[in-house]
Amino acid sequence: MTYTLLIPGLVWLILFAYLPMGGLSLAFKHYKANEGIWGSPWVGFENFKYVFRDPTFAQAVWRTLYVNIIKLVITFPFPILLALLLNELRMRKTKKLFQTVFTFPQFLSWIIVSGIVINVLSYDGLLNSALQLMGLPTINFLGSEKMFLPMLILTDIWKSTGWGAIIFLAAISGIDQDQYESAQIDGASRMQQIFKITLPNILPTVTVMFILNVGGLMSAGFDQIFNLANAATQNVSQVLDVYIYRITFQSSTDFSFSTAVSLFRSLVNMILLLAADRVAKMMGGDGLFR
8 A cells, every 4th residue: 555655656757757758759850840749750860960060069068068067066065064054053943044044045936036136236236336336337247258157156056055955954964963972072073073973974965966966967057047148148158958949949940959959968967977976986985876
């Protein structure tokens, strides 16, 4: 009877995760709307030939890896740091208050976040208005290519750090408290307890989360970049997901071509995931796969 509880989840997984995979066949077909997915003629790898001949595609792949690797390196430690800081708070009400404040941005869509950023950083926004009042020159935050990547990083840290810290707080809560008591008896300071007890115990969780993040390097950040980008930053915001969106909806519609690009992106993500898992095992950590 217990396994019957899995039925709704399995039905959802089959309907929304496995059945749609049939649409990937479009990558190997010349899609015709009047014939549908299954009736469209097969063309083999012709769509992929067009993909790899497109110089814009190569630029989008490079830009995607560049942006997401920098974001991963800079933003990944912040949830861990926040979880460690919150764990050191001994007043439960204060701890819950801070956790709520830091988690709240996760529930805001990137449309709302981009609206806040635009209102604050635009030419007539809050920050430039304050600069004018102080007699200082205004700064073109939203139209500067050099400021686009730092803006992505800062907004990503603000929005996702609190939510990511929940996982590490859960891992910290599972640590045997006897270890801390023994360390206190031996005279270990709070900082020594963090580095000798807390971090080693949550290292498997850190490893798993890092592997999962690496596995999404080719597909992370579309909502953020799409809503924060504009015509002035087009050269630095053309990541792979934005490229797929534009060739699908902003040019002559070619679903077969965009499906081929999406399939390539998914394959690269899988390779990165397996490679990160392998590297984690070689370094003595726990991977995702046995």
